[in-house]
Amino acid sequence: MGKKAPPPYPPHPVLLVDDELHTLASFDIALRSHGISNTLRCQDSRKVTSILDNQPVEIILLDLMMPHVSGHDILTHVRQRFPELPVIIVTGVNEVETAVRCIQEGAFDYVLKPVEIERLLPSIRRALEVRRLRRENSRLASSFFDKDPAHPEVFSGIITGNDTMKSMFRYCEAVAEGRQPVLITGETGVGKESIARAIHDLSGRTGE
Template sequence: MKKILIVDDDVAVTNYFMVFLMQTEIFETTVINDSRQVEELLEEEYFDVIMLDLDMPNVTGMDILGMMSTKNIDIPVVILTGANDVDLAVKTMKRGAFDYLTKPVDDEHLLEVLNNAIEHGTLHSTISRMPQALSREDLDNTAAFEHFPTQDTAVIRLFHQAEQMAEGDLSVFIWGERGTGKESLARAIHNSSPRVNKPFIAVDSASHSPEEFSSELFGRVRDWSGKSKEMSGFLETASGGTLFIDNIENMSLPVQVRLKRVIQTNEYYRDNSTEIMGCDVRFIVASTHDLTSSKYRESFSRDLLYHLMVNSIRIPSLRDRTDDIPLLAEYFLKEEVERTGRNITGFSDELLELLMQYRYPDNVQELKNIIACAVVNTDGSILNKDSLSPYIRERIIPGEMSGDFTPMKLHDKILDHVTETLEYCGGARKAAARLLSIDIKELNKLLEDIQ
């Protein structure tokens, strides 16, 4: 049985929870109505989860969270709060609480939150006990991470953490600079999870219109006028599997509020409908930004953020693990040789030295693009400095990028980007079109505009 501590000064409330939880035959309950007794009890006894009221005399729920943080008492806490104290409850999640429940509490939802809290506590306890020395071979599912080459000890440890997170169903937040491989890691988590045989759907919210994203995510029913056609959303498409949402900071606030409800209740409704639909999806989200900063206080829901960040992973930048550059370069070269059929066997020492000293603002993805273009531009069996386009050589050799910015019309900016990409690929139009994710006809049309 799981041990639960209920702390609330209202005897009627604690009596109700105690009887209900005992009837489940899952929980062994301990009740405290005088919050001054909590500190001493936690020093003597361990609990799997704590239900904690916020508004209590003498010692408040916030005081108890602070005490637990100071004394490193790592037990998941579920906050009990009134309907008018939701903002304060969200602040407690920033202080380390796992989740909050608004009184009166739905019994079924209570059990789901408590089970999730215990799962979260078990997971973090397992991660904290991991040995310092870990290898790729120690992973239970090495195949899930094989597309993520590394010899960096911090990244290998990250794989082990991700594999542990994969076993549960809680949301995962992946933070990392652009090009670090956030989607690749999300896919590895999915492939290591019990949902591996179900869909993995990847969505970039930055590439969707904010006005349309609601229908694309939740789906839509045909309206009375017939102007809005029925469509399935990503939640339906990903049913039973994993939904990965990249650049989540681009999601509008109304959609954020609805997504938070899905995470909390596993229910949602389509646009133009009030019919409640069930949802069986594991959420993994990602951002290149620190959404806890004050910059996003007004544009991103604190409530949703702390629900998403129950499990979080930060992928280090490539410049923080430069020993991986030769390994990654060889991996991408092998991919390009297999794709193009070119007979290229390796790199010159001079080129490897240049690749090692570059800063890679676009991280692993930029290294992959550099290798792809070098393969297109070489006639020999070894990639060397001359295999790089002049544009790439100018960027790599100084080892720095210009930080100058001049505002311009969007269309002109697009044309500049197309020109730079073509130079990046040494004039190879097929390679440039592939990097731009457009076909040759569209590229040729843009080049006509430039001329």
């Protein structure tokens, strides 16, 4: 039996928007070679709005100078409709005024072409981390308003009617989807192993 393929990373695609096909291909290859395997190419800027309306996207790499719809117009649309979505401008426009304008309009970063992957990759990783933290904070905030865990079956081995324990179950659900390790402490016999197993099951990851 062969090894199970690792899940795509990040959980939602990195949207690559550029009117030049070879640029999209080079970005795609570079990102995949550095572990960012979930990408989506878009050569026609007119399709960006439809893509964003129909599927979740993790971050956007966006060119400025394109036919049909400019990168500036797309950036404005994204900031209005999807303010939580980081947009990294990747362009050949080497003008301080343009860079400042993009940052003021909400761009996460401004990277010049020809792109050096050593410059672009850290920016992408920071944007992905910001996205993860925003998502986790949102889950944590919503968990405090829920009375019961969303997946009670995962905690079936822990018998309790205590509201504090139920709050902890909701917290476990919120942190389980994160990529960071979770440290569980406490005295012997308080159920650390059961909580650890529940978080592991909720995460959907394989292995121990």
